[in-house]
Amino acid sequence: MENLSWIQKHDEIFFKNSFSKEDIVYLLSLEGQEEIEFLRQRAYDIATKESGEKVSLRGIIEFSNICSRNCCYCGIRKDAKSVKRYLLSREEIIEIAQKAAVSGYGSVVLQSGERNDEEFIKYVIDVVKGIKDRTKSEKLPEGLGITLSVGEQTEKTYKKFYDAGAHRYLLRIETSDKKFFSKIHPPDQKYDNRLNCLRMLKKIGYQVGTGVMIGIPGQTIDQLASDVLFFRDIDADMIGMGPYIVSQSSLMSSKGMMEKKSLLLLSLKMISATRVVLKDVNIASTTALEAISEDGREKGILFGANVVMPNLSPVDVKSDYLLYEGKPGMEEGSDEYNTDLIQRIRLSGREILFDDWGDSKHFKRRKCLNII
Ligand code: SF4
Numbered sequence: 001m002e003n004l005s006w007i008q009k010h011d012e013i014f015f016k017n018s019f020s021k022e023d024i025v026y027l028l029s030l031e032g033q034e035e036i037e038f039l040r041q042r043a044y045d046i047a048t049k050e051s052g053e054k055v056s057l058r059g060i061i062e063f064s065n066i067c068s069r070n071c072c073y074c075g076i077r078k079d080a081k082s083v084k085r086y087l088l089s090r091e092e093i094i095e096i097a098q099k100a101a102v103s104g105y106g107s108v109v110l111q112s113g114e115r116n117d118e119e120f121i122k123y124v125i126d127v128v129k130g131i132k133d134r135t136k137s138e139k140l141p142e143g144l145g146i147t148l149s150v151g152e153q154t155e156k157t158y159k160k161f162y163d164a165g166a167h168r169y170l171l172r173i174e175t176s177d178k179k180f181f182s183k184i185h186p187p188d189q190k191y192d193n194r195l196n197c198l199r200m201l202k203k204i205g206y207q208v209g210t211g212v213m214i215g216i217p218g219q220t221i222d223q224l225a226s227d228v229l230f231f232r233d234i235d236a237d238m239i240g241m242g243p244y245i246v247s248q249s250s251l252m253s254s255k256g257m258m259e260k261k262s263l264l265l266l267s268l269k270m271i272s273a274t275r276v277v278l279k280d281v282n283i284a285s286t287t288a289l290e291a292i293s294e295d296g297r298e299k300g301i302l303f304g305a306n307v308v309m310p311n312l313s314p315v316d317v318k319s320d321y322l323l324y325e326g327k328p329g330m331e332e333g334s335d336e337y338n339t340d341l342i343q344r345i346r347l348s349g350r351e352i353l354f355d356d357w358g359d360s361k362h363f364k365r366r367k368c369l370n371i372i
Pocket of ligand 1: 067068069070071074075076077078112113114151
């Protein structure tokens with residue numbers, strides 16, 4: 001009888017179309033193995049129904065660790081003096097992208113620290129144009145799909161990047177709680193500005209991705225539930241969330257981090273809850289999951305994610321892009337474009353979507369409805 005009542009409650013919540021904050025708190029608070037499995041299965045079923053059986057690939061190229069910001073949680077923030085700074089040349093980046101395209105990747109993410117100077121903006125535009133020009137093929141008539149992740153910029157700059165050929169942009173809000181945002185960022189970084197950037201990106205026509213860190217010291221389940229509602233309310237197309245992992249060069253190093261097993265479980269529940277609530281968005285199974293569990297990225301897929309982002313940065317600079325401790329995949333890219341990771345995803349029961357941009361179904365629907 002008791003068993004029947006929780007199944008009924010689950011059915012009531014899991015099969016809803018509209019979720020309250022209390023519903024999401026309930027999902028994130030599930031603890032029993034059977035209940036978590038129920039959540040995972042529901043999220044997995046929605047992911048495969050909405051986004052297809054195949055997992056999309058985004059080759060991530062961390063092209064520079066030079067940053068003008070000082071986010072308190074970040075290992076490569078401007079004032080982290082021990083970090084060796086680098087900037088890959090335009091040609092190096094294009095060559096990596098060309099090899100990725102030949103290896104079956106349909107899309108890359110260009111990520112760096114944040115800079116707003118003209119030289120950097122011009123350089124990013126040149127790189128995007130170069131990749132577009134030199135990765136066209138029969139399989140990719142418009143070249144590789146490009147996601148940019150280079151932080152807060154002006155609307156004019158976002159438009160220039162878009163016109164150059166970038167069509168997706170990832171800008172994480174990190175936490176949707178305004179007060180908490182100000183605790184983990186220095187005073188010159190404003191929540192409202194980041195929110196405004198997300199709105200500008202949408203207005204321009206990008207597929208817009210955002211996300212949060214999970215398990216930040218002082219963060220509550222209530223805040224995480226609000227984060228899921230934030231994703232829904234800003235009508236995000238893509239979500240990239242990761243566990244908060246401490247970095248010794250960050251300003252928050254003394255606060256420590258959650259115990260890994262609990263952090264992994266909470267992160268996986270966030271993926272599932274986001275899938276159950278938002279349904280047709282792209283959700284990445286991020287590298288940080290693998291930093292706390294060897295098969296973290298495969299687990300992310302099993303809990304409702306549909307995108308993996310193998311690191312294609314050159315091996316000699318990977319260790320200089322350490323946002324947090326224990327970042328995995330330092331050897332990724334040396335193994336014929338991550339055949340090992342691809343194999344592991346296959347073993348977990350999913351095929352890979354090759355030679356395709358893997359755009360967000362949510363975005364395609366918005367486009368069809370002419371609300372873009
Ligand atoms: S999180 Fe991004 S913007 Fe903030 S300090 Fe790190 S690299 Fe710079």
